[in-house]
Amino acid sequence: MYHFIVNPNSRSGLGLSLWAQIEPELQKRKIDYTVFFTQYQKHAWEYTEKLTSDHTYHTLVVLGGDGTVNEVINGIRDLSKVTLGYIPTGSSNDFARSFKIPSDPLKALEIILSPSDYSYMDVGCISYQNKKRRFAVSSGIGFDAGICHEAVVSRFKIWLNKIRLGKFTYSLIALHRLFLTIPADITLRLDRQNPVVFRKGWFVTVMNHPFEGGGLKFCPAAKPNDGYLDIIVVSGFSPLRLLSVLPFAFAGLHTRFRGIRTFRCKTAEITTTRTLPVHTDGEPIFLQRHLCVSMEKKRLKIIIS
Numbered sequence: 001m002y003h004f005i006v007n008p009n010s011r012s013g014l015g016l017s018l019w020a021q022i023e024p025e026l027q028k029r030k031i032d033y034t035v036f037f038t039q040y041q042k043h044a045w046e047y048t049e050k051l052t053s054d055h056t057y058h059t060l061v062v063l064g065g066d067g068t069v070n071e072v073i074n075g076i077r078d079l080s081k082v083t084l085g086y087i088p089t090g091s092s093n094d095f096a097r098s099f100k101i102p103s104d105p106l107k108a109l110e111i112i113l114s115p116s117d118y119s120y121m122d123v124g125c126i127s128y129q130n131k132k133r134r135f136a137v138s139s140g141i142g143f144d145a146g147i148c149h150e151a152v153v154s155r156f157k158i159w160l161n162k163i164r165l166g167k168f169t170y171s172l173i174a175l176h177r178l179f180l181t182i183p184a185d186i187t188l189r190l191d192r193q194n195p196v197v198f199r200k201g202w203f204v205t206v207m208n209h210p211f212e213g214g215g216l217k218f219c220p221a222a223k224p225n226d227g228y229l230d231i232i233v234v235s236g237f238s239p240l241r242l243l244s245v246l247p248f249a250f251a252g253l254h255t256r257f258r259g260i261r262t263f264r265c266k267t268a269e270i271t272t273t274r275t276l277p278v279h280t281d282g283e284p285i286f287l288q289r290h291l292c293v294s295m296e297k298k299r300l301k302i303i304i305s
């Protein structure tokens with residue numbers, strides 16, 4: 001039995017029309033399935049929590065963007081008792097990008113219905129103010145999270161999705177945020193070693209996958225199943241210099257510039273001198289000053305081909 005979780009509003013409403021391509025195929029092939037449509041934020045989380053609370057084995061299929069994947073992963077009671085399939089319909093689709101899941105919904109469905117390979121994905125986790133939230137792709141504090149916060153409220157994303165340029169949403173909002181962000185000093189402590197301070201920090205992002213923000217290859221060496229988290233720290237830049245360097249991240253060539261550092265770790269503690277926006281998989285988590293990052297002990301089985 002496949003349990004489809006559909007965000008009809010993903011890519012500004014395209015999710016529903018893509019489901020209309022998927023359902024006839026399921027019916028034609030007499031596939032045993034249920035479908036659940038999310039109606040509001042965290043609805044996918046609530047539903048997944050209820051569904052998986054019987055602690056039996058489930059195959060869940062997400063049709064949505066990275067934000068819906070994030071909510072489903074957060075709702076799973078026992079990561080070892082779920083197999084996850086994914087049909088990408090979001091604006092940025094960074095989760096699908098590194099697993100090379102096709103963007104054509106029928107091709108992605110074909111893989112789910114006749115799988116030949118799986119990945120056992122690490123699941124990241126941030127803790128803040130006695131709360132905990134998992135992430136699949138990345139979680140960051142500072143400039144990149146500010147972009148996610150703005151994307152949620154911006155009409156710009158809707159407009160770009162309408163003209164099929166949704167993947168540029170985050171890059172274009174980044175241009176706007178570049179001149180609004182005031183860098184803060186950031187202290188990073190990896191694997192309980194000595195802390196390192198980065199002056200004028202723009203952002204720190206913990207990456208499980210190499211890409212975020214619609215194809216920015218922030219941590220080119222990150223692998224979602226290697227048992228490690230990769231980290232990028234960007235500090236000491238002027239806005240104009242950052243603007244000239246960031247496009248290199250689409251090719252993963254930004255790491256050669258001074259002011260950009262990458263690390264690999266199992267745990268990280270991030271403290272900033274001011275409260276800054278935080279995100280997990282592009283979902284805003286308000287303003288924080290202190291985050292602890294780690295990985296879940298159990299991994300999640302993902303259908304990849």
Ligand SMILES: Nc1ncnc2c1ncn2[C@@H]1O[C@H](COP(=O)(O)OP(=O)(O)OP(=O)(O)O)[C@@H](O)[C@H]1O
Binds near residue numbers: 008012038064090094
């Ligand atoms: N019916 C709905 N109406 C409005 N928002 C919804 C609905 N269902 C879910 N959401 C919220 O939509 C947000 C974004 O969804 P999602 O990430 O799937 O799509 P996206 O934003 O188009 O893609 P991406 O994250 O790849 O940019 C999530 O925060 C989710 O909680």
